[in-house]
Amino acid sequence: MFEDISSKLETVLKKIKGQGKITERNIEESLREIRRVLFDADVNYKVVNNFLEDVKKRSLGQNVLTSITPGQLIVKIINDELIKLLGSEKIDIKFSNEIPSIIMIVGLQGSGKTTFSGKLARLIKNKGRHPVLAACDIYRPAAIEQLKILGKQIEVPVYAEDENKDALAIAKNAIDYAKKNARDTVIIDTAGRLAIDEEMMNEVQKIKTAVNPSEILFVVDSMTGQDAVNTAKTFHDKLNFDGIVLTKLDGDTRGGAALSIKAVVNVPIKFASLGEKMEALEPFYPDRMAGRILGKGDIVSFVEKAQEEIDVKEAEKLEEKLKKNKFDFNDFLSQLKQIKNMGSLSSLVSMLPGVGNALKGKDIDEKVLTRIEAVILSMTYEERENPKVLNGSRRRRIANGSGNPIQEVNRIIKQFEDMQKMMKNFNKGKMFNMMKKMNIPANFKFN
Amino acid sequence: MSFLDKFKRLKDSLVKTKDDLFGKVNRLVNAKRKIDDEFLEELEAIFLSADIGYDTTEVIIENIKARAKSDMYDSEEELNELIYSEIKSIFAENLSEFKTYDFKTDKKPFVIMIVGVNGVGKTTSIGKLAYNFKNAGKSVLIGSADTFRAAANDQLEIWAKRAGVDIIQKPNTKDPASVAFETVKVAKEKNTDVVIIDTAGRLHNKTHLMDELKKVKRVMQKIVQDVPNEIFLVIDATTGQNGLNQAKEFSSALEGLTGIILTKLDGTAKGGIVIKINNEMKIPVRFIGVGEQIDDLQIFDNDNFVKALFEK
Numbered sequence: 001m002f003e004d005i006s007s008k009l010e011t012v013l014k015k016i017k018g019q020g021k022i023t024e025r026n027i028e029e030s031l032r033e034i035r036r037v038l039f040d041a042d043v044n045y046k047v048v049n050n051f052l053e054d055v056k057k058r059s060l061g062q063n064v065l066t067s068i069t070p071g072q073l074i075v076k077i078i079n080d081e082l083i084k085l086l087g088s089e090k091i092d093i094k095f096s097n098e099i100p101s102i103i104m105i106v107g108l109q110g111s112g113k114t115t116f117s118g119k120l121a122r123l124i125k126n127k128g129r130h131p132v133l134a135a136c137d138i139y140r141p142a143a144i145e146q147l148k149i150l151g152k153q154i155e156v157p158v159y160a161e162d163e164n165k166d167a168l169a170i171a172k173n174a175i176d177y178a179k180k181n182a183r184d185t186v187i188i189d190t191a192g193r194l195a196i197d198e199e200m201m202n203e204v205q206k207i208k209t210a211v212n213p214s215e216i217l218f219v220v221d222s223m224t225g226q227d228a229v230n231t232a233k234t235f236h237d238k239l240n241f242d243g244i245v246l247t248k249l250d251g252d253t254r255g256g257a258a259l260s261i262k263a264v265v266n267v268p269i270k271f272a273s274l275g276e277k278m279e280a281l282e283p284f285y286p287d288r289m290a291g292r293i294l295g296k297g298d299i300v301s302f303v304e305k306a307q308e309e310i311d312v313k314e315a316e317k318l319e320e321k322l323k324k325n326k327f328d329f330n331d332f333l334s335q336l337k338q339i340k341n342m343g344s345l346s347s348l349v350s351m352l353p354g355v356g357n358a359l360k361g362k363d364i365d366e367k368v369l370t371r372i373e374a375v376i377l378s379m380t381y382e383e384r385e386n387p388k389v390l391n392g393s394r395r396r397r398i399a400n401g402s403g404n405p406i407q408e409v410n411r412i413i414k415q416f417e418d419m420q421k422m423m424k425n426f427n428k429g430k431m432f433n434m435m436k437k438m439n440i441p442a443n444f445k446f447n
Numbered sequence: 448m449s450f451l452d453k454f455k456r457l458k459d460s461l462v463k464t465k466d467d468l469f470g471k472v473n474r475l476v477n478a479k480r481k482i483d484d485e486f487l488e489e490l491e492a493i494f495l496s497a498d499i500g501y502d503t504t505e506v507i508i509e510n511i512k513a514r515a516k517s518d519m520y521d522s523e524e525e526l527n528e529l530i531y532s533e534i535k536s537i538f539a540e541n542l543s544e545f546k547t548y549d550f551k552t553d554k555k556p557f558v559i560m561i562v563g564v565n566g567v568g569k570t571t572s573i574g575k576l577a578y579n580f581k582n583a584g585k586s587v588l589i590g591s592a593d594t595f596r597a598a599a600n601d602q603l604e605i606w607a608k609r610a611g612v613d614i615i616q617k618p619n620t621k622d623p624a625s626v627a628f629e630t631v632k633v634a635k636e637k638n639t640d641v642v643i644i645d646t647a648g649r650l651h652n653k654t655h656l657m658d659e660l661k662k663v664k665r666v667m668q669k670i671v672q673d674v675p676n677e678i679f680l681v682i683d684a685t686t687g688q689n690g691l692n693q694a695k696e697f698s699s700a701l702e703g704l705t706g707i708i709l710t711k712l713d714g715t716a717k718g719g720i721v722i723k724i725n726n727e728m729k730i731p732v733r734f735i736g737v738g739e740q741i742d743d744l745q746i747f748d749n750d751n752f753v754k755a756l757f758e759k
Contacts, residue, residue, distance in 0.1 A: 036501050039495060039500070040688050041688070042498075108711075109568070110566025140602070141601070142599075142601035142602035143602075145598035145601045145602075146596070146602075148598075150597055195715060221566060221683075223564070223686050224685050224686065224687055225690075225716070225719075225720060226495070226496045226497065226498050226719075227498070227684075227685050228685070228687075248564070251564065251651070251652055251689065252650075252692055253687070257687065276596070
């Protein structure tokens with residue numbers, strides 16, 4: 001759902017990757033790019049500025065491990081801040097102790113209130129409650145009819161009064177209906193209204209006062225732009241709503257409105273609505289969402305794993321060797337071991353931005369590292385330090401010793417040589433780059 | 448409604464927008480008479496918060512900067528004029544023969560297809576279009592090709608009744624193309640002036656739904672070549688940067704759009720996304736929706752629009 005922002009951040013990442021230490025300057029540069037990304041994602045102007053202030057503050061105080069670049073660290077910080085902004089946990093909707101519980105659905109025209117009302121009714125019905133839908137949108141032509149059709153689909157009763165032009169009266173009558181018909185929850189679908197339409201805002205406020213809902217949900221189209229904050233704020237001032245519902249997230253919008261609204265009204269986002277089918281409703285997971293924003297949370301977890309597993313001194317030693325162009329099979333082996341410590345290959349690959357997407361759904365041969373390891377372990381120390389001596393008969397011996405066909409041994413040696421050549425070419429021997437390059441070429445088998 | 452009334456209505460409905468976007472520009476210009484970094488930064492903030500988007504804002508600001516350097520200006524009016532003309536120049540011209548509701552054409556029926564994502568106000572806009580055509584003395588037939596959304600048929604039928612025009616519906620079909628086909632066929636037989644085809648709201652990233660739209664377009668051409676004569680994309684003024692994706696995808700699926708209907712301008716949203724769309728794609732804004740009444744759809748005139756925005 002947030003694919004666009006993910007891919008944009010990947011581009012930013014590419015730009016800021018491979019730089020030395022965190023400096024005022026590379027932070028500024030990264031933040032400028034990220035600022036653009038966030039604007040393109042419709043995050044509100046003011047929210048962006050505050051957000052980046054926070055990120056900057058946090059970034060400047062941070063120590064950078066040799067194993068990751070400043071850019072990656074900044075992205076991790078951004079991810080953390082995003083989660084913080086989106087809310088760090090999911091919160092369920094409230095039901096009252098009295099029967100029936102009343103849930104009010106409010107929002108602008110066309111945000112998806114009626115469809116969401118149906119979805120919510122279905123969801124709580126499946127959880128064992130007995131909802132009734134109250135058709136209080138008396139303005140939009142055929143809105144009542146639409147709710148009736150949805151009610152039929154999900155087998156939930158709909159309380160409607162076709163001729164009544166008083167939304168408040170219908171809401172009250174719906175509650176009476178619920179009491180008489182053993183329905184424990186009333187979901188009130190209200191009409192869409194503009195935040196500046198005072199008459200309409202007063203109407204919805206009156207309904208609130210009269211029915212005293214245990215939950216008011218504000219429905220907002222995830223494609224909304226900068227205006228999201230104005231609307232959310234006005235609705236919140238009037239109604240003090242309890243939760244936000246993001247709709248149409250099955251589109252390709254980046255959904256920055258979610259960040260903006262959350263930042264302005266500080267009310268949890270409770271649902272993500274993803275399509276026109278009645279079952280297309282999910283709880284909102286801020287961490288997942290922030291993860292998606294950064295490309296499935298990948299680089300962040302990758303950095304975390306690298307921080308956990310990679311021995312800083314080892315890495316420094318390796319950097320030295322790379323500079324002197326003395327990378328040999330022993331180094332290769334120790335690298336392999338560190339990578340293996342970080343987890344399964346497929347999970348690692350899936351964390352790499354871009355790579356993860358490209359390989360989605362493809363099987364990765366998890367044994368490839370073990371095989372390479374066996375081949376190296378079958379070499380003598382001399383061979384590991386000086387691979388040039390690996391002639392035909394030595395290779396046959398290694399093949400037999402490691403239990404691999406000779407072609408496999410040749411292939412691994414060839415890849416190693418390619419890697420050596422590649423390393424000669426890059427000047428800044430940054431650990432992460434190297435690992436990345438080691439991982440990605442043809443030594444993975446995709447079935 | 449006289450032109451002046453209309454202009455006043457437009458102005459009234461844009462009061463909010465004016466306060467938020469151009470009102471701010473005006474105040475900014477009044478406060479400062481020099482184009483310096485601070486001025487440009489504030490201008491940037493105003494544009495960004497109007498959904499004009501980062502890139503387009505950058506372009507506009509660069510242009511203003513460049514012109515400010517080369518042109519001599521020494522009054523507030525001139526500075527205002529500079530910004531005003533920069534924005535105006537971004538809007539594409541309407542090159543269609545359909546400029547007013549009583550327009551002359553030898554195309555009969557003149558077919559208009561309405562597309563857009565969910566909830567932007569397609570059906571409502573169609574009701575208003577039909578009403579205006581009817582008032583201008585044209586015969587209108589609406590095709591209800593939203594065969595997907597619950598009660599879409601009923602909603603359109605109510606609008607058709609309000610506008611006093613005929614409608615073709617096939618409540619039992621799930622095939623929008625067949626409704627469109629039928630509508631154009633009937634219109635041809637009855638010698639109807641204008642056909643308006645409603646389509647279901649769809650997100651532009653759903654390939655199968657976009658393919659369905661292509662089919663709707665294709666089958667109408669079996670009856671009358673070269674239809675639809677207009678394809679309008681309806682965009683909600685609250686839409687953010689995704690609006691450009693919408694324009695791109697609908698345009699590429701339908702081999703071009705002839706215009707945009709910008710709805711819900713009576714709220715606080717500024718609809719600045721159409722400026723971005725026009726900067727990149729030059730799709731003329733043809734109508735703006737400024738209220739919920741049946742006569743609240745106005746023909747977009749970039750001059751009047753910008754004038755209304757700047758009017759003090």
